[in-house]
Amino acid sequence: MNLTSLHDFLAMGGYAAYVWPAYAVFLAVLLADSLAPTVRRRQVLRDLRAQLARQAARRARKGGATIPGTAPSPSAPPPRSA
Amino acid sequence: MNHPRLIHACKAMLWRDLTLAWRRRGDIAMPVLYALIVTMLFPFALGPEDTLLQRIAGGIVLVTVLLAMLLTLDAMFSSDIEDGSLEQLVLSPQPLALLLGMKILAHWLTTALPLIVIAPLLAAMLHLPNAVIPILLLALLLATPLLSLLGAVLVALTAGTRRSGMLLALMLLPLCMPAVIFAAGAVAAAQQGLPWLAPIAWLAAALVLAVVLAPLACAAALRIALDA
Amino acid sequence: MTHWIPLWLHRLSSPPTFYRFAGAVWPWAMGLALLAGAIGLYGALVLAPPDYQQGDAYRIIFIHVPSAWMSMFIYAVMGVASFVALVWRIKLAEVVAMQSAPIGAAFTFITLVTGSLWGKPMWGTWWTWDARLTSELVLLFLYLGVIGLYHAFEDRRQGARAAGFLAIIGVINVPIVHFSVNWWNTLHQGSTINVFGASKIAADMLWPLLVLTLATKLYYVASLCRRVRTDLLALEGGKDWVRTLAAREAAP
Numbered sequence: 391m392n393l394t395s396l397h398d399f400l401a402m403g404g405y406a407a408y409v410w411p412a413y414a415v416f417l418a419v420l421l422a423d424s425l426a427p428t429v430r431r432r433q434v435l436r437d438l439r440a441q442l443a444r445q446a447a448r449r450a451r452k453g454g455a456t457i458p459g460t461a462p463s464p465s466a467p468p469p470r471s472a
Numbered sequence: 473m474n475h476p477r478l479i480h481a482c483k484a485m486l487w488r489d490l491t492l493a494w495r496r497r498g499d500i501a502m503p504v505l506y507a508l509i510v511t512m513l514f515p516f517a518l519g520p521e522d523t524l525l526q527r528i529a530g531g532i533v534l535v536t537v538l539l540a541m542l543l544t545l546d547a548m549f550s551s552d553i554e555d556g557s558l559e560q561l562v563l564s565p566q567p568l569a570l571l572l573g574m575k576i577l578a579h580w581l582t583t584a585l586p587l588i589v590i591a592p593l594l595a596a597m598l599h600l601p602n603a604v605i606p607i608l609l610l611a612l613l614l615a616t617p618l619l620s621l622l623g624a625v626l627v628a629l630t631a632g633t634r635r636s637g638m639l640l641a642l643m644l645l646p647l648c649m650p651a652v653i654f655a656a657g658a659v660a661a662a663q664q665g666l667p668w669l670a671p672i673a674w675l676a677a678a679l680v681l682a683v684v685l686a687p688l689a690c691a692a693a694l695r696i697a698l699d700a
Numbered sequence: 701m702t703h704w705i706p707l708w709l710h711r712l713s714s715p716p717t718f719y720r721f722a723g724a725v726w727p728w729a730m731g732l733a734l735l736a737g738a739i740g741l742y743g744a745l746v747l748a749p750p751d752y753q754q755g756d757a758y759r760i761i762f763i764h765v766p767s768a769w770m771s772m773f774i775y776a777v778m779g780v781a782s783f784v785a786l787v788w789r790i791k792l793a794e795v796v797a798m799q800s801a802p803i804g805a806a807f808t809f810i811t812l813v814t815g816s817l818w819g820k821p822m823w824g825t826w827w828t829w830d831a832r833l834t835s836e837l838v839l840l841f842l843y844l845g846v847i848g849l850y851h852a853f854e855d856r857r858q859g860a861r862a863a864g865f866l867a868i869i870g871v872i873n874v875p876i877v878h879f880s881v882n883w884w885n886t887l888h889q890g891s892t893i894n895v896f897g898a899s900k901i902a903a904d905m906l907w908p909l910l911v912l913t914l915a916t917k918l919y920y921v922a923s924l925c926r927r928v929r930t931d932l933l934a935l936e937g938g939k940d941w942v943r944t945l946a947a948r949e950a951a952p
Contacts, residue, residue, distance in 0.1 A: 399746070402757070403750055403755040403757070404755065404756075405755060405757035405821055408818065408820060409756060409759055412760045412763060412818065413745075413763060415813050415814060415817075416767065419810050420806065420919065423803060423923055424730075424926075426802070427923070427927045427930050428926075430930050431929075431933065434934045435933065435945075435946050435950075438933070438937050438942065438946045439946050441937070442946065442947070625869070626866070629849060629865060629866060630849065630852060630862075639848045639849065639852055642841065642845050643845035643848070643849065646837075646842060646845070647838075647870070649834070649838060692865065693865055696858070696865055697858070699858065699861075
């Protein structure tokens with residue numbers, strides 16, 4: 391058992407300069423990997439919500455028609471389906 | 473299978489690509505000039521001391537030829553994609569793998585063969601002993617088609633994408649490391665007077681495998697990449 | 701031909717079903733991974749005795765070896781998923797293959813860096829071009845190539861198929877990495893741990909290694925679930941189930 395003292399534990403028998411950076415890299419890389427999906431998910435949902443908002447606004451602008459495909463007047467071009 | 477027709481198709485494919493390359497024969501000089509310039513840089517960078525240059529000459533020539541081929545690999549399918557003839561090729565009744573094999577052969581003839589022709593000059597610039605030059609040429613003769621074949625598969629995968637040439641290098645270099653290792657190993661062994669046949673045999677075996685498998689893989693890759 | 705595939709497997713390959721399934725699985729996998737990781741790390745750093753030859757420097761083995769095993773395991777998973785995706789055109793297989801690549805690249809990077817940090821005190825050098833190290837570096841380049849090729853395509857599904865093809869070509873490297881210490885004279889040591897038969901490592905050093913192996917596997921499952929879920933949202937953005945989800949998550 392290595393817990394004779396905290397100092398001995400941290401010194402790692404003289405190899406501290408190699409062992410601790412190795413463990414740090416292990417934890418840091420896996421931490422970065424675990425954060426990546428969270429960041430991307432937020433981005434994807436934000437973009438999707440913005441796209442939906444734009445489509446809803448476009449539909450509202452086309453004269454308040456709730457059914458896509460019905461034009462408010464015969465001369466106006468039919469709205470693009472979402 | 474109607475054999476005469478297949479031969480005609482292969483010959484036609486080969487002749488077409490060689491003719492097209494001949495019409496842009498200035499482009500054939502590019503990789504040669506590149507190889508010459510890069511090889512000349514090494515004595516400037518490392519100092520003209522003979523013994524040092526001699527030790528690394530084989531490796532430098534091999535890497536320089538590899539990089540020069542990498543530059544031209546991108547263009548293997550690009551002009552055909554642009555004018556739509558590649559899709560016609562995919563749709564043709566002849567086996568796509570054979571036609572692509574002819575394309576790869578034409579590419580090798582127009583890019584690698586000039587490099588192999590000037591390889592003795594490059595080797596002499598770096599003071600490679602004369603006795604080793606034939607083995608260097610043999611290694612290049614086996615390694616460069618291997619690179620063409622492997623590179624063709626990867627270029628087919630990236631056909632039509634808006635990718636940079638660096639992506640191709642990133643994909644190709646790890647896969648052709650064994651070829652470089654064996655080719656350089658043969659030259660180094662010959663330079664030290666040791667038997668050099670084993671790495672050459674490995675290269676030849678890999679080449680035979682590639683000649684059979686790479687056109688098939690290239691055809692599959694092309695179908696994946698063009699299947700929009 | 702498809703009669704041997706059970707219905708639940710069929711259903712699982714549908715994006716909304718897999719989204720829900722992975723959503724239930726990943727918290728458990730992550731929790732167990734963290735638990736096993738904590739136990740393994742405690743065993744590795746505190747309980748395991750110092751090696752009589754390498755002193756405390758050998759403790760890097762507890763993160764180096766599991767990461768190396770994961771780098772190869774994930775590549776094999778990526779290869780199989782790519783094969784399934786290319787042959788049967790299953791969307792989920794494409795996503796699993798492409799989302800495994802960054803995780804595999806991460807483990808390969810950890811393997812190379814921790815190996816280098818272990819090599820310096822033990823071999824006296826940060827790096828050597830022996831077969832094991834070189835083939836592991838090639839593995840990292842293969843992962844990066846797959847990721848790069850996938851992102852080079854406008855059409856994500858086509859990109860997944862092209863990158864999957866590259867992954868399958870590169871599968872040949874995995875046995876090379878594994879058997880390199882047997883086939884060539886390498887500076888890297890031979891295998892000390894055998895699946896069938898006695899291992900050459902002491903029991904009180906073996907158990908933290910195995911626990912951390914389990915932890916990294918569970919972490920991979922958790923991370924893959926999360927990444928696949930997010931990618932399914934991006935891929936299926938036009939579908940109803942995604943839109944209702946996006947709307948629901950916006951409403952606080």
